[in-house]
Amino acid sequence: MTTTQNDISKIYEENLKFWDEAWKRVSKPHKELPKLPYIHEITRKLKKYQVKKVLDLGCGSGWLSIFISKYGFDVTGIDIAKPAVELGKTWASEDNAKVNFLVGDLLNLPFKENSFDAVVCNSVLEHFRFDQAKVLFEKVHKILTEKGFLFACFDQVGSGKGEYFELSDSTHVYTDQMRQGMMLRNYSDNELKELLSNFDILSFDKNNYGSRLVWARKK
Numbered sequence: 001m002t003t004t005q006n007d008i009s010k011i012y013e014e015n016l017k018f019w020d021e022a023w024k025r026v027s028k029p030h031k032e033l034p035k036l037p038y039i040h041e042i043t044r045k046l047k048k049y050q051v052k053k054v055l056d057l058g059c060g061s062g063w064l065s066i067f068i069s070k071y072g073f074d075v076t077g078i079d080i081a082k083p084a085v086e087l088g089k090t091w092a093s094e095d096n097a098k099v100n101f102l103v104g105d106l107l108n109l110p111f112k113e114n115s116f117d118a119v120v121c122n123s124v125l126e127h128f129r130f131d132q133a134k135v136l137f138e139k140v141h142k143i144l145t146e147k148g149f150l151f152a153c154f155d156q157v158g159s160g161k162g163e164y165f166e167l168s169d170s171t172h173v174y175t176d177q178m179r180q181g182m183m184l185r186n187y188s189d190n191e192l193k194e195l196l197s198n199f200d201i202l203s204f205d206k207n208n209y210g211s212r213l214v215w216a217r218k219k
């Protein structure tokens with residue numbers, strides 16, 4: 001069966017709906033920081049690079065945005081799921097954190113060129129098809145200031161249980177009840193490097209879970 005452009009658009013819409021529904025099931029901010037060994041490295045590097053304005057792509061309920069903001073950075077967090085952004089706003093107001101939270105699609109970022117000194121993105125890019133990820137990285141390149149920085153964590157995904165069908169670029173589209181509609185794609189190291197062709201890669205590390213942690217600088 002061939003997949004038409006119309007099917008592809010519908011699949012993407014269903015994927016966005018998945019995120020909205022998933023976040024609707026979360027009733028209050030889960031304020032414990034994830035036990036990710038690299039989170040302090042993020043703020044250390046942002047300081048070292050003298051970053052001021054940071055954009056958190058796919059911020060979810062905002063743990064990373066709020067964490068970074070507490071170090072004095074001017075942070076904007078954006079996510080497609082309104083319920084997630086509302087949780088982030090609640091969390092920020094309860095904890096006196098200053099974050100500009102927005103609802104929006106990463107494929108249609110509402111920012112002008114040269115808007116941010118750094119972009120961070122944790123465990124999000126696996127939810128895009130390869131052609132979409134290319135568009136996103138081009139936009140990220142534009143909205144970064146000259147020699148701006150990018151931090152991204154790309155998880156190793158797609159080997160767990162679940163029913164899905166595959167798009168032509170090997171993106172999985174889940175059909176099981178838990179993840180109905182969610183898109184997930186495992187990126188090879190080479191594909192990640194291709195996405196980053198407009199950036200100088202400063203570091204490219206793999207942790208024990210197979211996640212790739214990348215720091216890059218706009219060329």
Ligand SMILES: C[S@@+](CC[C@H](N)C(=O)[O-])C[C@H]1O[C@@H](n2cnc3c(N)ncnc32)[C@H](O)[C@@H]1O
Nearest residue numbers: 019058059060079080081104105106122123124
């Ligand atoms: C696995 S969660 C990661 C959330 C957060 N970055 C973290 O580290 O916990 C993926 C996030 O990406 C968001 N997302 C997925 N597709 C998106 C899109 N097209 N535009 C904006 N956000 C999106 C989801 O709503 C979800 O909050």
